[in-house]
Every structure is written in C-alpha cells, then in structure tokens.
Amino acid sequence: MSSHQWSRREFGTAVAGIFGASLLPRLAHAQPAPRWALPNVNGARLNAHLEQLHAFGKNPQGGVSRVAYTDADRDARVLVQQLLRDAKLDVSIDAAGNIIGRRAGSDPSRPCIIIGSHIDSVPEGGNYDGQVGSMGAIEVAQTLGEAGITTRHPLEVVIWQNEEGGLWGSHAATAVLTEAELNTVSRSGKTIREGITFLGGDPAHLERTRRAKGSVAAYLELHIEQGGTLDQQKQQIGVVEGIVGIKQWEVTITGFANHAGTTAMGERRDAMLTAARFTEMVNRVIRATPGRQVGTVGRIQAFPGAPNVIPGKVVLTLEIRDLDGKKIDAMFARIKAESTKVGAMNDTAFEFHQFTDNIPAPTDLRIRAMVAASARELGLSHITLPSGAGHDAQDLAQICPVGMIFVPSLKGISHAPAEYSAPEDITNGANVLLHTLLKVDAAF
Amino acid sequence: MSSHQWSRREFGTAVAGIFGASLLPRLAHAQPAPRWALPNVNGARLNAHLEQLHAFGKNPQGGVSRVAYTDADRDARVLVQQLLRDAKLDVSIDAAGNIIGRRAGSDPSRPCIIIGSHIDSVPEGGNYDGQVGSMGAIEVAQTLGEAGITTRHPLEVVIWQNEEGGLWGSHAATAVLTEAELNTVSRSGKTIREGITFLGGDPAHLERTRRAKGSVAAYLELHIEQGGTLDQQKQQIGVVEGIVGIKQWEVTITGFANHAGTTAMGERRDAMLTAARFTEMVNRVIRATPGRQVGTVGRIQAFPGAPNVIPGKVVLTLEIRDLDGKKIDAMFARIKAESTKVGAMNDTAFEFHQFTDNIPAPTDLRIRAMVAASARELGLSHITLPSGAGHDAQDLAQICPVGMIFVPSLKGISHAPAEYSAPEDITNGANVLLHTLLKVDAAF
Numbered sequence: 024m025s026s027h028q029w030s031r032r033e034f035g036t037a038v039a040g041i042f043g044a045s046l047l048p049r050l051a052h053a054q055p056a057p058r059w060a061l062p063n064v065n066g067a068r069l070n071a072h073l074e075q076l077h078a079f080g081k082n083p084q085g086g087v088s089r090v091a092y093t094d095a096d097r098d099a100r101v102l103v104q105q106l107l108r109d110a111k112l113d114v115s116i117d118a119a120g121n122i123i124g125r126r127a128g129s130d131p132s133r134p135c136i137i138i139g140s141h142i143d144s145v146p147e148g149g150n151y152d153g154q155v156g157s158m159g160a161i162e163v164a165q166t167l168g169e170a171g172i173t174t175r176h177p178l179e180v181v182i183w184q185n186e187e188g189g190l191w192g193s194h195a196a197t198a199v200l201t202e203a204e205l206n207t208v209s210r211s212g213k214t215i216r217e218g219i220t221f222l223g224g225d226p227a228h229l230e231r232t233r234r235a236k237g238s239v240a241a242y243l244e245l246h247i248e249q250g251g252t253l254d255q256q257k258q259q260i261g262v263v264e265g266i267v268g269i270k271q272w273e274v275t276i277t278g279f280a281n282h283a284g285t286t287a288m289g290e291r292r293d294a295m296l297t298a299a300r301f302t303e304m305v306n307r308v309i310r311a312t313p314g315r316q317v318g319t320v321g322r323i324q325a326f327p328g329a330p331n332v333i334p335g336k337v338v339l340t341l342e343i344r345d346l347d348g349k350k351i352d353a354m355f356a357r358i359k360a361e362s363t364k365v366g367a368m369n370d371t372a373f374e375f376h377q378f379t380d381n382i383p384a385p386t387d388l389r390i391r392a393m394v395a396a397s398a399r400e401l402g403l404s405h406i407t408l409p410s411g412a413g414h415d416a417q418d419l420a421q422i423c424p425v426g427m428i429f430v431p432s433l434k435g436i437s438h439a440p441a442e443y444s445a446p447e448d449i450t451n452g453a454n455v456l457l458h459t460l461l462k463v464d465a466a467f
Numbered sequence: 468m469s470s471h472q473w474s475r476r477e478f479g480t481a482v483a484g485i486f487g488a489s490l491l492p493r494l495a496h497a498q499p500a501p502r503w504a505l506p507n508v509n510g511a512r513l514n515a516h517l518e519q520l521h522a523f524g525k526n527p528q529g530g531v532s533r534v535a536y537t538d539a540d541r542d543a544r545v546l547v548q549q550l551l552r553d554a555k556l557d558v559s560i561d562a563a564g565n566i567i568g569r570r571a572g573s574d575p576s577r578p579c580i581i582i583g584s585h586i587d588s589v590p591e592g593g594n595y596d597g598q599v600g601s602m603g604a605i606e607v608a609q610t611l612g613e614a615g616i617t618t619r620h621p622l623e624v625v626i627w628q629n630e631e632g633g634l635w636g637s638h639a640a641t642a643v644l645t646e647a648e649l650n651t652v653s654r655s656g657k658t659i660r661e662g663i664t665f666l667g668g669d670p671a672h673l674e675r676t677r678r679a680k681g682s683v684a685a686y687l688e689l690h691i692e693q694g695g696t697l698d699q700q701k702q703q704i705g706v707v708e709g710i711v712g713i714k715q716w717e718v719t720i721t722g723f724a725n726h727a728g729t730t731a732m733g734e735r736r737d738a739m740l741t742a743a744r745f746t747e748m749v750n751r752v753i754r755a756t757p758g759r760q761v762g763t764v765g766r767i768q769a770f771p772g773a774p775n776v777i778p779g780k781v782v783l784t785l786e787i788r789d790l791d792g793k794k795i796d797a798m799f800a801r802i803k804a805e806s807t808k809v810g811a812m813n814d815t816a817f818e819f820h821q822f823t824d825n826i827p828a829p830t831d832l833r834i835r836a837m838v839a840a841s842a843r844e845l846g847l848s849h850i851t852l853p854s855g856a857g858h859d860a861q862d863l864a865q866i867c868p869v870g871m872i873f874v875p876s877l878k879g880i881s882h883a884p885a886e887y888s889a890p891e892d893i894t895n896g897a898n899v900l901l902h903t904l905l906k907v908d909a910a911f
Contacts, residue, residue, distance in 0.1 A: 250729030267728060271774045282881050283763040284711060284788050284855030285694030288754050290879065295764050299746035306740050310732050319727035320739050321774045323767055330715045330765045330784035330823070332882070340774035344728050379774075411728030435734065437726050438776070 061400075061458055062170040066450030069162040072106060073449070076142065076158065077150045086150055086440030091143035091185035092211035092218035099142050100222060103157065103182050110165035112180060118232035119195035120224030124180040126164060128173065128464075134240040134423075135177040136463060138163060138456060141186035141415060146210065148187070149442020151449075155430065156245040157182050159453040166457060174464040176240050183415045184222055191215055193415035196232055197422050234422055240467045241390060242419035245428045245456045247444045249412050251435025259451050260398040260405035261429030262391050266417040267344040267409055268383035270351050274362075276301065278371040280327060280335025291333050295325050297371040298337040304365055305341060308357050315409055316345040316354060341375075346383050346409045384417035390426030390463060397458035403451050412437075426463070428455050505844075505902055506614035510894030513606040516550060517893070520586065520602065521594045530594055530884030535587035535629035536655035536662035543586050544666060547601065547626050554609035556624060562676035563639035564628040564668030570608060572621040572908075578684045578867075579621040580907060582607060582900060585630035585859060590654065592631070593886020595893075599874065600689040601626050603897040610901060618908040620684050627859045628666050635659055637859035640676055641866050678866055684911045685834060686863035689872045689900045691888045693856050695879025703895050704842040704849035705873030709830050710861040711788040711853055714795050715823035718806075720745065722815040724771060724779025735777050739769050741815040742781040748809055749785060752801050759853055760789040760798060785819075790827050790853045828861035834870030834907060841902035847895050856881075870907070872899050 079102065080087040080095030089095045103122055107114045112124030128135070140156025160180045167174065183192035188209045194200065205216040205226060219226040248254075253261050278292035302320045309318035319342045325334035341358070343351045362373040391407070398405035408429070416425045430452035433443040523546065524531040524539030533539045547566055551558045556568030572579070584600025604624045611618070627636035632653045638644065649660040649670060663670040692698075697705050722736035746764045753762035763786045769778035785802070787795045806817045835851070842849035852873070860869045874896035877887040 248729065249726050250731070251734055252731070269728070269775075280883070281879065282693050282856055283761060283765055283786055284713070284857070285692065285876075285881065286761070286855070286879060287694070287696070287759065288750070288761055290695055293750075293763075295746060295767065296750055299743040299750075299764075302739060302743035303747065306732070306737075306743075315731065317727060317730070317732055319737075319775070319777055320743075321727055321769065321776050321778060322772045323739065323769050325765065325767050328766045330786050331713075331763070332765050333763055334765060342727055342774050411730070412726055413728070432729075435725065435730060437729065439724070 061461060062166055062172070064162045064166045064450060064453040064457055066446065069158055069450060069453055070446040072158045072161065073150070073154060075102065076154055080144065082147060082440060084440050086148055086442065087144050088146050088148065089142065089144040090146055090210050091188050092209055092213045092221050096143050097222060100182070103142060106161050107180060110161050111168045112164055116223040117196065118225040118228045119192055120184040120219040120222035121192040121196060122182040124161070124164065126168070126178040128175050128177040130175045131177070133176040134238050135179045136174065136240045136460065137179045137181050137242045137419070138244070138460060139181035139183060140244050140246060141183045141192070143185055143187050145187045145438045147440060148438050149440060151247045151432070151442050151444045152249065152437055153186055153246070155247050155444060155449050155452065159245040159449065159456055162453050163457045163460060174461070176464050176467070185209065185218060186415055190413060190415055190418050193418035195219070195229055196234055197418045199233070200229060236422045239419070239423040241387070241463045242416060242423055242425045243390070243428070243456060243460055243463065244414060244416045244425070245430070245452045246414060247437065247442070248429040248432045249435070249437035250432065252408050253406070253429060253431035254433055254435060256406060257404070258406045259403040259431070259448060260455055262394045262398070262405055262407045263386055263410050263427035263429055264391060264407050265346050265383055265385035265409055266414055267346050267411055268348045268351055269342065269344050269379055269381040269413065270355065270377060271379035272341045273376045273378055274301070274339050274341050275374040275376070276337045276366065276371055277374070278335050278369065281333045283331045283333050286333055292370045293333050294337040294371050295334040296369060297366055298323065298339055300365045300368070301362060304361050305358055308354060308361065309343070314345065314350070316343065316350060317411060318343045318354065344411055346385070348383050381413060381417065384420035384425070386426050387424030389466065390424055390459065393459045393462040394426055394428050394455060397455045397462065401451065401454055401458065403455065426459060428452055428459065505905065506610055506616070508606045508610045508894060508897040508901055510890065510897070513602055513894060513897055514890040516602045516605065517594070517598060520546065520598055524588065526591060526884060528884050530592055530886065531588050532590050532592065533586065533588040534590055534654050535632050536653055536657045536665050540587050541666060544626070547586060550605050551624060554605050555612045556608055560667040561640065562669040562672045563636055564663040564666035565636045565640060566626040568605070568608065568624040570612070570622040571617070572619050573617045574619045575621065577620040578682050579623045580618065580684045580904060581623045581625050581686045581863070582688070582904060583625035583627060584688050584690060585627045585636070587629055587631050589631045589882045591884060592882050593884060595691045595876070595886050595888045596693065596881055597630055597690070599691050599888060599893050599896065603689040603893065603900055606897050607901045607904060618905070620908050620911070629653060629662060630859055634857060634859055634862050637862035639663070639673055640678055641862045643677070644673060680866045683863070683867040685831070685907045686860060686867055686869045687834070687872070687900060687904055687907065688858060688860045688869070689874070689896045690858060691881065691886070692873040692876045693879070693881035694876065696852050697850070697873060697875035698877055698879060700850060701848070702850045703847040703875070703892060704899055706835050706838045706842070706849055706851045707830055707854050707871035707873055708835060708851050709790050709853055710828040710858055711790050711855050712792045712795055712827035713786065713788050713823055713825040713857065714799065714821060716785045717820045717822055718745070718783050718785050719818040719820070720781045720810065720815055721818070722779050722813065725777045727775045727777050730777060736814045737777050738781040738815050739778040740813060741810055742767060742769070742783055744809045744812070745806060748805050749802055752798060752805065753787070758789065758794070760787065760794060761855060762787045762798065788855055790829070792827050825857060825861065828864035828869070830870050831868030833910065834868055834903065837903045837906040838870055838872055838899060841899045841906065845895065845898055845902065847899065870903060872896055872903065
C-alpha cells in the first residue's frame with residue numbers, strides 16, 4: 024500500500040471539487056466530485072485519541088488545565104509523538120519546541136504543506152480547543168497512509184507549542200524572537216526560553232527552525248469555532264475568511280480621589296463614574312455600525328479602591344477586533360473622540376496606551392473555495408465566517424497561504440470546562456481537512 | 468490662679484451667649500456676651516503643637532502615615548501625654564488604650580464633660596484630620612488652667628485610639644466589643660486586641676473603661692470639615708448637625724464569561740457592561756432628589772479580569788450616606804429596583820450583600836445652638852452642615868449629648884498629603900470649642 028501513488032485521475036477529481044465554489048463561477052458547471060473517490064478518516068479512532076489526550080491535566084470539574092511548559096503539557100506531548108509514530112510519520116522536535124511529524128511527498132522539490140494545531144490549554148480550559156485540530160491532523164495523515172496515498176508535497180503535521188500564551192511556537196517558527204520575547208515569563212512561571220528547552224527545543228538555535236516565505240506551500244488548520252455562530256445557525260462547517268486583527272489598550276482615567284462622605288456629588292471628579300460612561304459608550308460605538316466587530320472592557324481597577332473613597336484613578340482595558348484593520352482604527356478614533364467628551368462631564372481625563380497590535384490575517388481565497396467545495400462534496404452544510412479568536416494560522420499567514428476549517432462549539436462556549444464539540448462534527452471537520460489538503464496538494 | 472473659680476457672673480454671661488441662637492427665640496433679646504468676658508486660647512502654641520505632632524510618621528511628599536498601632540502612632544501618643552501633663556492634667560491610659568487627661572470639676576458629683584479627637588491617620592494621610600481636634604482640646608484645657616477657670620463638671624480630654632480603622636477606641640469605651648471584633652486585623656497587621664495592648668491598654672478588662680449612658684454630661688469634638696463646603700462658602704465655623712448614617716453593600720453582578728473575540732456583541736451577557744450601567748444609574752438616582760446624600764462606587768473587580776475575556780462576574784461596592792436613615796433606605800430601594808431592569812437588558816443578575824450599617828448620629832440641639840452662639844460672640848461666620856465622614860462623636864452619641872465644630876479644609880481635600888487648614892481657622896475652632904464647653908458646663 025505504501026507504494027501506491029495518488030493517481031492523476033484521483034487528483035483530477037479532487038481538483039474538480041474545488042470549483043463548485045461560487046468564487047470561481049467560470050467552472051461552476053464542472054462535474055461534482057464523487058464522494059467515493061476520496062478516503063474518509065476513521066472518526067472512531069479520532070475521537071478515541073481525543074479521549075486519550077483528555078487525561079493530561081484533567082480537572083475534576085471537567086476540562087483540562089494543560090498550560091504550556093507544565094508537566095501536563097510535556098506528558099501530553101509524549102503521547103502526541105507516539106500517535107504520530109503510529110501514523111507512520113517521522114517525528115522530530117524543532118528548535119522552537121514544536122512537534123513535527125513528516126511524510127515525504129512524491130515530488131521532493133516541492134515545499135511542504137503543513138497541517139496542525141496545538142494541545143496546550145488555558146488554565147481550566149476545555150477538551151477541544153486546539154486538541155480537535157491536532158488529533159484531526161494526525162488522523163488525516165494516518166488515513167492518507169492507510170489509503171496508500173502519497174501527496175505531491177511533503178506533508179508535515181505540526182503541533183505548535185504554547186498557542187494560548189501568545190502563539191509562541193508558530194511565532195518562533197516564522198519570525199525572529201527578540202531577547203525580550205524569549206525572557207517573557209509565561210503562565211507556567213517559566214520564561215519562553217526555559218519553556219522551549221523544557222519541551223526539547225533549542226532556544227539558542229531558533230534560526231534552524233525558522234520557515235522562510237515560500238518555504239511552505241500552504242498551512243491548513245482545523246479548529247473549534249469557539250463562538251456560537253455555527254451552533255446557532257445549525258451549520259456543520261465554518262469556512263474561515265480570516266483571523267481578526269486585535270488591538271488592545273490600557274486606558275487610564277484620572278480624576279481626583281476624595282472622601283466619599285464629605286465630597287458633595289456635584290464636586291466629584293469621580294474616575295469610576297467616567298469609567299462607567301466609557302464602558303457604555305464603547306458598547307454603543309461598537310454596535311452602532313453593522314458588522315461582526317467586537318469591543319470589550321475585560322479588566323478594571325479603581326484606585327485607591329476602598330468603598331469609602333471616590334476613585335481618583337481607574338485603569339481598564341479596551342480591546343477591539345475586526346477582520347478589517349482600518350475599521351478597528353476608525354472605531355478607536357470614534358471612541359477616543361467620545362472619551363474626551365465623557366471625561367469633560369466631570370473634569371476627568373483619558374490616556375490610552377496600546378499594548379497589542381495583531382494585524383488581521385485573511386485566509387487564502389483559493390483555499391477558502393476548496394474548504395467550501397470539500398464541505399459540499401461531503402454533504403455538509405457550511406457558511407463563511409471570521410475567526411474572532413487568534414490562531415497559529417495568523418503567524419503562518421505571514422509566510423504562506425493559509426486556510427482554516429471550523430466545527431461547531433456547543434453554545435459558543437470555549438476556554439471553559441463546558442466547551443464541547445460533538446464527535447460527528449469533529450469527524451466531519453477532519454474529513455473536510457483531508458479533502459481540502461488533497462485539493463491544495465493538487466492545485467498548489 | 469489655680470484656686471480661681473469660674474464665677475457665677477461669668478457663668479451667667481456664658482449662658483446668655485447661648486441664647487442668641489434662633490433655636491431659642493424666646494431669649495433672643497438677652498444681652499449679647501461681651502467677648503472680653505471669656506479667655507481665648509493661645510493660637511500660636513496650638514499651631515506649634517500641631518507642628519510638633521507632624522514629625523511622627525511624616526512622609527517625604529508631605530502629610531503623615533501614622534496608622535494606629537504602628538511605632539509612629541505609639542511615639543506620637545507619648546508626645547500627647549507630655550502635652551497633657553504640660554497642660555496640668557492627670558494623665559492615664561484607659562483599658563481600651565485611649566489617652567485620658569483629667570481635670571477635676573468644682574462639683575465632683577457631676578458627670579464629666581469630654582472633649583477630644585484622635586491622632587492616628589490613614590496611610591499617606593494629612594496633617595490635620597483628628598490632629599486639630601486633639602491639639603485643640605489640649606489647648607482648651609491648658610487655657611482654662613492658665614485662666615484659673617474650674618468647670619463645674621470634671622473635664623476629660625480624650626485622645627481616642629484607632630479612629631481611622633473604625634472608631635475602635637470610642638467604640639470600646641461605649642459598647643461591648645465581641646471576640647470577633649477584638650480579633651479583627653487592623654491596617655497595622657495587629658489585631659485590635661494586640662493594638663490595645665501595644666498602646667498600654669488592657670483588652671482583658673475593657674469593662675473598666677466602658678462609659679454607661681448618663682455617665683458623661685456631653686462630648687464635644689473639634690474637627691476639620693474634610694469636605695469643601697466651608698471653604699467654598701467662605702465660612703469660618705461649621706455647626707455640625709449630625710454625623711451621617713452609612714450603609715455599604717457588596718454588589719455581585721453575574722453574567723457569563725466568554726471569549727471576547729468569538730462572542731458577538733448581541734450574544735454577550737457582559738457583567739462589566741451591566742456594572743457600568745449600574746454605576747451611572749446610582750449617580751443618577753442619588754442626584755435625582757435635592758439634599759446632601761451621597762452615593763459611591765469605590766471598588767470594582769471584573770472576573771476573570773483579562774483583556775480578551777468578557778467578564779462573567781463583577782463585584783463592586785455601593786455606599787450611600789445621609790443624615791436621614793429612611794432616606795438611605797428609600798434610595799437603596801430605588802437603586803435595587805432599577806438594577807433589576809438594568810440587569811435584564813443583557814441577561815445579567817444582581818445580588819446585594821450589606822456589610823456596613825452605621826446609623827445616623829444627630830448632634831444635640833442645645834449644643835448646636837451653643838456652638839452657633841459661640842461663633843457669633845467670637846465674630847466668626849458660621850453655617851450648619853452635616854458631617855459626611857464618621858467620627859468618634861457618633862459612638863459617644865450612644866451614651867450622651869454630643870456636639871461637633873468644623874473648621875474649613877482647603878478645597879475639601881482630606882485623607883491626602885494636600886489636606887490643609889489655616890492656622891487662624893484652627894485657632895478659631897479651638898476658641899469656639901472653649902466657649903461652647905463653658906456654655907455646656909453652665910447649662911447641663
């Protein structure tokens with residue numbers, strides 16, 4: 024079986040599947056791909072692997088705490104390496120601590136296609152975030168092997184390290200980490216540098232790992248939606264149009280701290296009242312225009328922070344996300360202008376300090392069409408939607424075309440023990456990943 | 468001079484001074500008190516004593532950190548005892564750790580009159596809060612001694628301990644402290660019990676200290692206003708009509724924590740947005756009716772408290788103060804009713820847990836009239852106003868008639884290094900205290 028090659032006829036079929044997408048209307052009348060022409064993943068095995076993985080960092084209340092660079096993370100990565108070997112891949116750990124399972128392609132001159140995700144979690148996270156895409160990628164590779172299919176491009180399954188802490192593994196694989204970045208202390212208490220070493224990487228030689236632009240043919244990632252759109256709209260597959268840009272600011276509101284008993288209401292320069300007006304105004308501005316943009320005040324502290332003292336200072340965070348970077352900037356400009364008015368109402372002042380700037384990462388248009396075509400040929404309902412969450416795919420988007428496939432999250436819950444995606448949805452997602460991979464392999 | 472008695476004629480004059488107050492119109496035509504009839508305090512000495520006191524816990528940026536039960540507090544209390552001895556008072560420390568300077572009265576059968584205040588401060592507090600009234604009381608006693616005046620009632624100058632931490636000294640002197648109260652950990656890190664011992668008290672025998680109802684003829688306290696009313700209205704003396712009641716609640720708002728990127732604006736149960744609407748609503752409700760009531764949100768925390776997570780829970784404090792307890796209750800009922808509406812806007816819920824209930828303490832009507840009359844005979848402008856801050860006088864109000872005299876605080880600033888009262892205002896206040904004391908001594 025291992026000598027069997029992905030035949031020219033089969034490639035033709037896979038490619039035909041792409042063009043059902045309305046994006047390419049000139050080929051809309053091409054013959055639909057017969058479903059029997061492509062193998063399907065072993066859904067039972069895939070979901071069993073997910074079950075196996077759940078044991079690492081398992082919490083009594085459900086879900087996992089598998090924070091990057093902890094023992095639970097490292098132990099789970101040992102299992103992952105075993106699963107990759109079981110799938111007949113050549114396993115290695117790159118200098119950045121990412122796990123790589125490689126399968127040769129029929130044309131060694133081609134750049135590789137990468138499929139993958141992550142297995143680290145937030146503290147008290149769920150059993151699906153990252154894990155579905157990781158086990159799905161391994162399952163796809165194993166299915167290919169069992170079906171005796173060799174892709175033209177070399178195939179790499181990559182399990183990135185420390186996604187939740189800030190996409191560190193994919194970042195180290197695509198960009199130059201500064202000393203300051205390497206010295207950043209992660210949630211585990213270890214620095215990024217120490218964490219890389221802990222996972223078997225070599226932080227002193229990251230250049231050996233780094234992927235140059237053009238060195239990767241494409242990156243595909245299966246992931247749970249983490250939002251409620253697919254679940255609400257009863258859709259099986261999400262064709263991700265891109266990963267939103269994220270800007271975050273620390274907002275400092277300065278008034279004057281004073282005695283809450285002796286200072287009349289009209290004499291107060293109450294920074295907390297201004298913070299309240301600001302928070303409501305942010306909500307109003309974000310919702311004032313149509314679109315999927317979101318704005319959040321997630322953290323707040325009032326100083327001095329006593330029940331009997333009028334806060335003289337409030338520090339809070341503002342976050343705005345959208346697929347369109349210009350829209351983020353326009354909304355922020357509006358918020359900033361309105362802040363001045365809000366602050367003037369009680370003689371308080373605003374300062375904004377931006378501390379995050381993730382630029383939007385649109386997915387590749389051709390790959391989007393292939394994801395949609397794959398869903399269609401598998402008989403799966405699907406819609407196009409943005410990813411409101413960050414993903415390793417956004418780092419990869421800096422060096423190659425990327426595509427993402429979402430499966431539904433029950434009630435949109437994520438980063439919590441109640442996170443859930445149904446086994447059949449997970450299997451569907453892996454099948455779409457498999458079909459999309461073969462289309463990309465044929466077309467790129 | 469020490470054998471000189473406060474003569475009957477002089478008493479008559481002092482008493483006449485009372486009745487200028489419009490509260491007692493039937494005597495409004497009584498002859499005004501000649502100003503030369505009563506001694507005045509030594510303002511230079513009084514302000515020099517304040518300067519001396521400022522050295523204890525002095526901060527580089529101005530003001531003092533003289534937190535109760537710290538070395539700065541204890542050392543300052545040694546100075547205070549010396550000043551009391553210099554003023555020819557018999558000095559002792561009661562079982563509760565309060566400093567008492569006593570002067571016999573001409574009629575030993577009468578209950579004592581107490582004048583006093585506190586010298587402990589908040590962390591990074593000012594040089595005037597409590598300290599003006601403490602040095603003022605000592606100065607009044609010293610002036611009486613130097614003028615050869617013996618009051619009918621025994622006179623006690625009391626420097627209460629740990630006012631800022633919750634009126635502990637006056638509370639222990641007027642009520643039974645529970646074990647739980649004695650085990651309360653104060654800002655110093657010491658329990659109240661340890662603090663009392665630290666200051667030379669005897670927490671095992673607090674019953675020796677306790678003042679029964681009727682055992683004190685009256686309590687008078689001079690204090691800085693801590694608010695900006697006198698300063699704004701260019702008034703020299705505040706006749707305090709009472710100490711406001713204070714109710715405080717911990718308010719918990721429950722929504723649902725979710726991913727700030729993947730959860731659309733319309734699907735959010737954002738507890739922070741509700742907290743913002745609540746804070747603005749509190750401000751609106753408090754200001755909706757005329758009066759001097761105040762309402763404050765002074766502390767707030769959002770959970771989990773990350774820039775990229777929609778807060779599922781917010782805990783904040785609500786405080787309402789007014790001289791009228793029923794008005795506090797009515798405003799809270801209104802706020803609670805509106806909260807239900809505010810919460811329903813985005814499917815969030817409110818819980819209120821009350822943790823403070825200080826009942827309002829009105830001052831004695833007769834003493835108010837005497838304070839006003841004293842100001843008038845001294846040629847000082849004066850208005851009647853409530854105390855928005857808590858004071859030891861509110862504990863004393865449980866066992867005897869009380870009166871309070873305010874002097875202006877520059878710009879209303881208090882509990883901060885910039886706290887300031889002018890030396891001449893402080894001297895005026897001490898003179899009003901002296902005159903009021905003599906009127907009370909004559910009339911009670």
